[in-house]
Amino acid sequence: MRFSSVVSAVFGLCFHTSLSSAQQSNLTTPELTQRILTGDFKPAPVFENTNLVRTINLEKGYVRETTNVLVTNTDKNPQSEYYIPFDYDLVGKIGGFDARDKKHAERGPLEVTIGTLAGVSDAKEPSSSKSTQYYIIHLTEPLPPKGAVTLSISYHILEALRPLPASIKQEEKQYLTYYFSAYVPTVYPTIKQKTKVKFPSSDVPEYTTTSGLTSAADPEKQGSSFSYGPYDTAKVPPGTVYPVTVRYEFNKPLLVCSVLERDVEVSHWGGNLATEERYWLRHDGARLANQFSRVAWSTQNFYINAGQMTTSALRELKVPLKPGSVDAYFTDEIGNVSTSRFRPNNVREASLELRPRYPLFGGWNYTFRIGWNNDLSSSLRKLQTPADTYILAVPLVEGPKNPEGIQYEKLVFRVILPEGATNVKYQTHGGTGVPTLQAEHGLHKTFMDTLGRTVLTLTATNVVDEARDVTVLVTYEYTFFAALRKPLTIFAGVAGVFVLAYLVGSIDTSIGKKQK
Template identity: 30%
Template sequence: MSSRREILFLQCIVLLALISVRIATQPHEISIPTDVQIVSAVRNVDLTTQIVKVKTDYELKNGGKEDLSSFVHVMSADEAARLSWMSAYESGKESNKFRVSRVKVKGASTEFVFHKIELLNMFVSGANIKLTVDYALTEYLVPSPTEIVQSENQLVIFSGTANVLSVYSVTKESCAYKIGTSKPISFTEMTPSKHTADKISYGPYENSKPYAKKAIVIHYENNAPFLVATMVERIIEVSHWGGNIAVEENVEILHKGAKLKGSFSRLDFQMDRRGARQPVIKTFKTILPAASDDIYYRDEIGNISTSNVYPRSDRVEVELRPRFPLFGGWRTNYVLGYNVPSTSFLYQFGFNFALKMKMMDRLFDNAVVEKLRVKIILPEMSKNIKLITPYSVKRLPDEVHKTYLDTFGRPVIVLEKENLINNHIQTFTLYYDFERIYMLREPLFVVAAFGTLFLAAIILFRLDFSIASKEDKETASGHQKRE
C-alpha cells in the first residue's frame, strides 16, 4: 500500500514539474498602458529581393504619471510565422540594442503577435523618445503565377497593411513600399496613396486607434534570385598539432521562385537578352574569411572547376557557378571547404582555449537558410567545454568523432538553428581546456608501434626455425671440413 502511495506521489511531482516548465516556456502576458501615444510612425518596407525587410521609426510620448521601461511592438500572425530576424535600438544609435522578447497581451486577438522591447533607460513621464525597429521575413512573398515558361518574368504578391500596426493610438503614420519596378501589375489604392517610380506610398494617416488595420495587396515583378539553402551542415575541425582549423560546408540549395513550366532550351537561354532580369540563378558569390586557403568546391560527381577566387584585404570572395542554371523548382547540392590558421580564431591562456568563429559564412547575397547544423570537432581529451552563442540555438547531444590514432575519440559539439539570414552571421565562442602534453600521445603511439615492429623483426631474425638439430648441423659442418 505504501509503495503505491509513493508511486502516486512521484507521478504528481513529475506532473507538476511538467506544468511548471510549460508555463515558464510560454510567452509572458502583460497589460498595455493607455497613456502611451505614438506621435509619429514611419515604416519603410523593401520588397526588391526574396527577403521582406521592414524598418519602422517611432516617436513615442509617455503621457502617464508613471515611468516606463518597455515598448510593445505588434505584427500580424502571418508575418510572425515567417519572422527570421528582429532588432530594436535608439534611433540613430544602432549599436545601442534593446532586448526583444515575445509576449502575450491580455485580451488581444490571436491575429496579432507582440514583442516587448526593453529600453536601456527609463521612459520618464511626459518625455518623448525615438526608437527604430527592424525585422526581416523569409519566404513571405508568394509567386503568382506559381509556374512560368522560360521567357516570362517572375511575378509575386505581397500582403500587408497601409498603416503601422500598433497597440497604442497613433497621431501620424505613413508606409512606403519599395518594389524595384516602376510598373506594378496591381496594388490596393487608398486615400491618400501614391505610386512614384519604384515606390508605393500610403498615408499620412492621422489619429489611428489601437489595432487599426488597413489591408493591402501588391502584385509586382520581382526577378531577384529566390535562392534558399534548405540544409547547410557546417563542420569545423580544430587541430592543435597542425595549428589549423578545417571548415567544410555541405549545402543543399533550391530555387523557390515560380517553377519552370515546360522544357528547358539551352539555345533560348543563351540568346535571352534580359540579362540580370532573368528569374534564374547562374552564379552566386560566397564570402570566406581573409585567411582562407586550400579552397575546394565539388559535388557528388567530382570537382567543379567553374569557380573563381578573388582575395580581398578583409575577405575572400568565391564566385560559384553550378553545373547548370537554376530555374524555379530546380535544386542542387555542393561541398565547399577551406582551411584557416588557428592563430586567427583560437585564443589561449595556459590550458584554457577559446574558439571564436562565425555561426555560418555568407553563402550568397540575401541568403535564406532553412536549417543550419554546426558541428565543432575539438581535439581529443578536451574538457570543461562551455558554449556562448550570439542568439538562441538548439544544442543537440554531443557526438564522438574517431579518426586514425584516436583512442577515446574527439568530442563534437552539435548545434542547430532554423530560418536564418545574413544578419545571423555572428560569432560564437567555445571555451575548453586542453593540456599540451596530450599532443604527444599520437606521436608516442607511432613511435611505440614502429618500435614494437622493429623489436619483433629482430627477434624473428634471431630465432632458428630449421628442422635439423644443433648436433646434426655440427656433424654436417665437420664432414664439410674433412672434405
C-alpha cells in the same frame, strides 16, 4: 564592418584582458527567453506611438522591415515593457529580431522576450494562441510618466513572397507579390505614421491605392520606392488593418536553403582551420510553364553575358573568402564539380565562383558542399590570463553572397575543437539582428582520437545572409598535456605496430627434422 577588422579589434582586446574581466564577461550569449501569457491577455495601453515610420525592403528574396517609433509613456507609473503583436501564422517566419534605443545605439540591442498566449478552453471560439503572439521589448530603464524614447526595431520575414503568375516561360520575367497593412500592427494608439516600400526596380505593375486616408495621391512614387502616408491615425483604434498588395518585378533567383550544415575544425598541431559547408538549396520562384530547353538557354546565356537580359534562374554563386584561404573545393552528389573558379588572394578577399551543373529554375533543388582551409593564426589567439585559454573568432555564416540574398530555414554550425579542450564558452559580436542560437556540447570522433574532439554545436532557424556580419567568439581551455594526447596516441600506435612485428618475427615457423 569587415570580418578582418572585427577580428583585429577583438584580438587587440584579448591581449589586454585580465582574469577578472574575463570572468565578468562570461562569454555566453543569452538565449531568447519565452513568457507564457494567459489566454485572455491584452497588453495594457500604457504607451502612445507619437510618430512611427516603417520601411519595408523588398530588394532581396526576403522581407526586411525596419520601424523607427517615438514612444511616449501615457501612464501614471513608469513602464519598461513594449509589446509588438504578430499574427500566429507570421511569427514562425520572423528572424533576426533586433530592438535598440536609437539615441543610445552603441549600448547594443535591448533584451527581447517572446510572449506566447496559452489557448483558451472555449471550444466555440478559436484558440487565442492562433491569433496573436507578442515580442516584448524590455527597456534598459523604466520610462517615467510623459517620458519618451525612440526605438529602432528591425527584423526579417522568410517565405513571405509569392510568385504571380506561379509559372512562367523560360524567357519570361518573374513577378512577386507581398501583402501588408498600410496601418502598422500595434497594440498602442498611434498619432502619426508612414510606410515606405523599397522595390528592386521601378517595374511595379500592380499595387493598392488608398482612398480617403490622405488628401494627396497615395502611395507617392519616388523612383523604385513607394510611400504610404503620412496618416493621422489618432482616432484609429489600435489593431486596425488596411490591406495592401504590391506586385513587382523580381527577375532573380528566390533562394531558400532548407538546411545549412557548417563545420569549422581547429587543428593546433597542424596550425589549420578547416571549413566545410553543406547546402540543401532550392529555388522558390515561379516554375517553368513548359519543359526546359537547352538550346533556348544557350541563347539566353549569350544575351545575359552581354548585359542585355536577366533571368530568374540561378546561374552561379559567388563566395567571398578570407584572405589567405587555400585548397577550395566544390562537390555535389555526383562528385567534384569542375565548373568552379577559385581566385586566391593573400591581401584582399579570396573568391570562389560556383557554377552548378545545371541552371536552377523555380521549384528545382540542388545539393552541394564546399570547403577550404585557412591559417589558424588568423583566427586564434592565446589569452595571457587565464592560463592555457584560447579565443577563436569565426563568422557565423560565410558561403554565397549574391545580390538577391539567401534564406536559411535551419542553420547547424559546429565548431570542432581539439581533443581535450574544456570549459567551452561562446558569445556573438557585431552585426544586427543576431539569430537566436541554441548551444549544445558534444564529442566528435575522428582518426586517431581516443575520447573524441570537443564540439560546440549552435543551431538557429530563420537566418539570412546578413548574418555574415556576425562573429562567433569561442573561448576554451587547452592545456599542454591535452595537446600531447594526439602525438602520444600516434607514438603508442606506431610503437605497438613495431612490437607486434617483432613478436611475430620472433616466432619460429621453420619446419625441423622429425625426431626418431
